[in-house]
Every structure is written in C-alpha cells, then in structure tokens.
Amino acid sequence: MFERLIVATDLSPASYAVVSCLAGLRAYGAEQCLLLQCLSYRDATSVALSYHSEPLEEMLNEQKDILQRQGFVVEERIVAGSAKREITRIAQKEDYDLIVVGAQGHSLLEEKILGGVAYGVMNRSTKPVLVVPVERKPGEENSCKTVARCNFVDHVLFATDFSQMADNAFSCVEQLVAAGAKKVTLVHVQDKTLIEPHLRDRLEEFIARDQERLAILKQALVKAGTSEIDIKVCYGTPYLEITRLVREQEAHLVVMGTQGRGFVGETFLGSVSHNVVRHSIAPVLLIPSLS
Template structure:
C-alpha cells in the first residue's frame, strides 16, 4: 500500500521514537524508507557544509536502526528549506507517504513544526499522504504510541471529493486486514444552528444513507465491525473527542468542504492532526496512487 515512505527526521528524541516504531508499520506494506533531513540553508556554502558533516553521523545511526528492522534505507540530506525539499524528494523518489511525529495537544514537537511558517507550508501544499505518528513522553524520554495502525480506525468525512479520495485509502486498509471501522460525519453546529435547526433530522437521514453505502462497500472488502456516528457539534472537536475511544488511526482528507488554500492552517484536518491523541493519516486531493 505504502511501498516507499519518507521519514522526515529532525534528529530529536521524537524522530528516534518514530524510527523505533517502524517495525509496527510493516503492516502497511512498507518496503523502502527514505530518511530525510533538511539543513534549512537557502544556499550551499561553507557553513552549511560544516553543519552537514556534523549531523551526518546521527542520520547514519538512524539509518542503521532502520536497516536492522529489515528496511531498504536511503539517506537524503538536503540543503534547502524543509517544505520545498520534501516536495522535491517526494517527486524524485516517487514517495508513497510522508511520516512525521506529533506529540500531544500543545503543539507538534517535530522540528519542522517549530519553524513557524514551515508547518503551514507543508500542510497547505503537500501532494502525498501525511502520516502523523502519535508520540508520548517528555524530554526525559519519548516513545511512539503506535501498535497496529489497522486495529481500530476512525474515518471522518464531510462527503467532499477529497474525503472520497481518503476513503479509497480506507478501503485499502480494509483489504489489508482492518476489521474495526467507525464511519463518522459531524453535523456542523456552526453551519446549522440558528437557521437550519429544523433540517437537522433530514440531514441526519440523508447522511446516514450515505454512510450506509460506504459501510456496505467496506463489508464487501472484509470489514466485520463497522459503526456509523453522526454527532452534532464542532467538527474538529467531535472528531478529537471520538478519538479518545481507543482508536489506533484516524483517516481523513487533508482539505474538505469550504477549503481555501490560504486558510488551511485553521482547517478541521489541521486541528485534528495537531490535537489528536492517536495517529492521523491525511490524504490530499492530488494524490490517488494506491500502488
């Protein structure tokens, strides 16, 4: 399913935790890993070369850890800006998915997400799926809270075209053995309250029918325990609250209904990826290669 993965390392304890849990991700059919680090220099000069030589041993250490897990690993030490270099490497190496670490509800701890606008740039322009692995711990020690990502999956949809692209990935996960799925659509309180309250029952009926069709598709592929949930509230918060119920992975489109490129930083998918207690797979509109 995800044959070639890019791990964006920042040489932190969080990155080590991601690498330490990669054995669990073999259930996603990962065969090859590109271990990536961006120096952040706009131009190659003597300073960037000194930094390159200083950090290379640590990257090679992480590379060896991945090799011991049985992965074919290549090292990509890029000179430029992280968001730009990630896009370039993804195209050149035909990357299937980009893996990053997230830590708790306060913030992303990965260095890429401590660089201000870089977070917005990556999330707003990514063309390949992003997998945010949930990392637990503090500076004294980190570990990934990731077992089998296919154990119990929450699929959140707004019925947009982008969420349908994400559903295709959910189907692949079911083909690969996922059995326990919750299909969830949140009736947006901000859109409905005040002038469409009288339509809520009708909306629920229509959306339940939509989810039932998706349930039937997943059952034909082998899923055996599928729930449908249509709560009323604030979408991001409802998804995050539901995620507390023992899920291993959230799958959703990375932009949905009402998306505008310049305001993605405040979108539902960004909020869920930032604040969820479990790992999140975000699938962008442009990416539909499943093999």
Template structure:
C-alpha cells in the same frame, strides 16, 4: 511502495523509527522502501574548520538507517539543506513516494513542537498522503502515542470528492485495520428525521457495509455541531490509533491559510493523523 520519512535526528524520532510495531504497521500498509531524509539549515556549514556537524549528522542518520534495515526495509538516506517542508515534499515528488511521514510532539498550541517547525507546513502543502505520527514525552522519555498505527481508524467524511478519495486508503489499510468508526458531522440545528441526516446515515451505512465485507469491524455515527469539535469528541470516545481525513483541494497560495478542518484536527488530535490530499492536486 515507497515512503519518505522525515527525521530531525532527535531521540524522539529515533524512538519512533525504532518501534518495531510501528514499522510492522508500515509494512502491512505496503511500504517496503524508505527514503530517510533530514534537512539542515542553509546557515549551517558542515565544512567549517573544527566543525563536526556533518560527521554527527551522518552518524545519526546511519544509526536510524540501521534500525529500519533490521526490520527488512530498503533504505536510502538524504541530507539536504534549505527549507524543510519544501525539501521533504520535493523529495517525495522526485521518488514518487506513496506516503510521507513526519513526527509531531505535543498537541496544545504552545506545545506544537513539530519536526523542524515544519510539520504543519508539510501538512499544508503535501500533495501525497501524509502520516503525522504522534510522539509523547513521559517521565523524561519519549514514546509513540499509538504504536499500532492503523489498527483502529476514525474516518471523518463530509461526502465530498476529497473525502471519497481518502476512503480509498482502506484499499491499503484493510490488512492492518481491525476496527473503524465512520463519522459525519451535520451542521447544528439539524435533527434526526430530516432528509439530510437520514441521507447521511444511509451513506455511512453503505460505506460501513463495504468495510465489513473486508473483515473490518465498523460502526457509524452522524454527529451534530462544529466539525472539528465533534471529530475530536469522537476521537476521545473511540480512541483510534489514527484519524483518516481528506484534505481540501486548494491553490498553492490558499494552502498557506489557516482554519481548515483537516488542519485543525491534525494540530489538535491526540491520535496519529493520515491526511490525504485530492488526487487532482498531484
């Protein structure tokens, strides 16, 4: 299986790429080949007299390539110019990637310093599973927020076709995942004993039984309230390493709009987020 790994060649991303546990988790997911890609501004001309931008870019990319190859991955490197999220998604389509990986630093609206300013746009427009990997800064140094990427999964579902498609990720996660919390958020003012809540609990139980049969310790919750708020509250209680979500199927124009639960959770969560687009989008 193949992953496109976006890098801005920063120390923060090099920390993620050099974290052995993270790379082992990608291997358990099934990734054995990585396309390492960096996208430069079309306004930067590496060939200008006296400029060493091109040499520095190639040197940094080769250093990160070496880190991945030491862990047994086959690696191809790509230096592209243009709009980053378009180049990243375009490469993922061209190599038929099974996963796209981008790094994210900071959770608050003022701290959303995403790779090249484009991780949110990648999340909005990707038609392939996207792993948003959290990188935090502590004591003037960087580290990944959760190095065991898939050990504890919080899966949020509204029982839609998109959510069902996201659940299929457990076919790849089952060797890496030890614990899972399955969450459904019911609209406010619905109480236990109502048909909708009872049905949700039964459906979550069926999904939980599926995961338990695969050896994954699983619990379920039906929560009530605003979907994004309740998913983030469940995250604070369960402390997952990754939140698994299905993205809504939208036209290319509507995917540029704000406000979806998946986008809000991706922007505000402290955990990694594995965002799965509908299969029909591809």
C-alpha cells in the same frame, strides 16, 4: 499501497520516537524508506566549515538501524534547503507513496521538522502525509514518546463530509481494509455552526440522511474485506467531535482528506484536518485531493 516512504528527521528525541514506531506500516506494504534530514543553508554551511559532520552521520545511522530492525530497507540522505520544500519536492520528483512527519504537542508553530515543517508539508504535499503525534516523557528533558500505540491496523477512524475530497480519501480506506485493517469507524459530524439556529428543527432529518450515506460506505468496506465497522453521526464542532471519538473509541489511525497545496478557508476537511492533527492522540493520515 505505501511501498516507498520518506521519514523526515531532525535527529531530535522526538524524531527518534517517530522512527521507532513505524513497524505497523509494514502491514500496508511499506518496504523502502528514505530517512531524510534537511539542513538550512546556514546550518549546512556551518557543518561543512566545522568539519564535524560525524555526529550527524552517527545519529542518522542510529535511526537507520532502528528502521532496519523494523524490516525496512533504508536509504539515508542529508540535503540543504527549506525542509518543507525539499521533503515535498523529493516525494513528488522521486514518486514516494507516503511522507511521515512528527508533530509535538498541540502546536505546529515551532519551525522544526516536528513543528512548523510538519504544517508546511501538510499544506504543500501532493502525496499522502502521515503525522505522528509525539510528546516529551514526564521529567525527561531529552526523551520523547509517541502519544499513542502505532500499530495502524487494529482500528482506523475515517472522517468524511461526503465531498469529492473525502471520497478520494475513502478510496485509501478501502485499500487499508484490503491490506488488513481490522476495524473501521466511519464518522460524520453535523457542524453546529452551520445548523444553529435556523436549521435546528431539521437536525433529525440531516442525521438520518447521513446515516444512510455512511451505510453505503460501510457496504463498500464489507466488500473490501472487513465486517467490523461502526457508524457515528455526531453534532457539534467537527474537530472536537472527531478527536473525542479517537480517544473514546481507541482508534489507532485517523484518515482524512485534504485540499492539498494550501487548504481552503473553513471547509470541513481543510481547517478541520489541521485541528485534528493538532489535537489527535492517534496518528493522522492525510490524503490530498487529486485535483
């Protein structure tokens, strides 16, 4: 299902952490990988004028070797331009199945491939985006690690608001299960800001209804190939409840829908998906809306 993927790199320690943890994607059919570095026009001009591109090429080759040892067929490429634009343009034009980017810490504000560019790719992409959380190793300035174990298969957590956008993402979860995902947790969060104070007396009714909806999704996944499925209906702030469950349930991959091409206001799978990416200790797979 994700046969061809783009892995965005800036050759930083964080990007080395990302390329080192992608072997688990092989279970979902990943075979071909484009290792893509985007230089700003100023940086590209500087490299051209200095005639010192060898260190860049050496580091790209190092990351290529890391990916090849995980079983990928790897092409490396350096392009000039806005990273978020070039990544999404190439993914669309060359019909890649998945974009992989990293995100450092809880902030996506820094304009690096593992910062603001990740945010930009999430906003612009019409292709699925896998965001891998990365953090610096304590006491090691130039060394990073992925925040969680990246096996992608053992436990998938799917968050839904039952919208068409979420239904589209659920189709991806069905494919993950058919490809071998072992356990799935289905989650819906009753947003307390929409319930309190006027609908608080109907909370039990809403929870019962949503448990029935999740049960229908569960049956679809049983047919797709897995019997280990949990259902969770929570009450609170959506992104906080989702990231809490990721930690407590030890999920290895979070799947959510997104609007694509710019998120819309405060919709559950708009701003919430951003906040989940910012705070999740597990990689987050964002599935853009088909519309």
